[in-house]
Amino acid sequence: MQRSERLAEIVEIVRDGRLHLARDIANALEVSVRTIYRDIDTLVASGVPIDGERGVGYLLREPIFLPPMALSFTELEALSFGMSIVQAAADTELQEAAKRVMDKVGQHASNRRQAPKSWGFGVYAFERAQEGFRHMPLIRRAIREGLKLKIDYCSLDERTSTRVIRPLQMEYWGHVWTCSAWCELRHDFRAFRIDKTAACEATGEKFQPEAGKTIEDYLKHVAEQLDRDRNRP
Structure with missing residues (x-):
């Protein structure tokens, strides 16, 4: 195994959020513990957010780390299209992230001269969708x-009504955003248009996934409703 492959394997091992001893990583990759120490030092120096120390263990501090990858021009177009939608149809925080x-893609793309700045896409959000942007950071x-x-x-x-909800997922329908949630008032799932939400605040109370109230339960409920509608005479 080449060193670059081993470094990528180390990232894959520690990205599950659990603490991993250098000894266990070394056994998995069939190298010495000393080699793992050197590899970890190299990864940290290159900016990979690995926390830990020798004798204690290591884990990836951040939930997502993307290793180097090759993208075709069409894949870059798809990525650009998606980011264009986010920049036009989401709240300020997501717009800036997109x-x-x-910007990172443009800086590191190996074939920058062939890539138009806009990648050929222009996206213009509907005014109605923008009305709910102020609530989206809190909902996310x-x-x-x-x-x-x-x-x-x-x-x-x-x-008008006041509800306490357990937000599960946001959906963009091309002209409005909705939030699918468990409604504590109705004791059932509801989809709320974010642009029709006058006020939104955290109650200070957390919720844990409960059987019958999760996003998986909601999607199953929607699928069953669609099946019933299709089979209705």
Whole structure:
């Protein structure tokens, strides 16, 4: 095994969030512990966020680390198209992140001279989608961290209500964003239009995945409803 391959294997081993002893990594890769120490030092020096120390163990500090990869021009176009949508149809935090992604791609692409700055795409968000942008950073955080949210919501027939929800997923429909959630008021799944949400705040209460209230349960519920609708005479 070449050293570059071994370095990539080490990253794969420690990226699961658990602590790994150098001895165990060495046994898995059939090299000495001293070699693993040197490899870890090389990875850390190159910017890979590995935490730990000799005799204690190592883990990847950040949840996502992408090793070097080769992308075709069409794959780069697809990536650019996706990032263009994010820059036009998401909140400021995601817009800035999308721009940084494409800046990095532009800096490191080996064939930069053939790549147009826009990659041939222009995306223009609908005004209605932009109305909910102010709530999206909090909703995204609540989905990641399992936070309950209190929202003041105006339904499509203009009825207002205050709900406590467990946000599970956000969806973009080309003109509006929705948030699929478990509604504590209705004791059922609901999809809320983010642009129809007048106020949104964290309750300070967390929630844990519960059977019947997860995103997997919601998607199964939607699929079953679609099947019933298709089979209805």
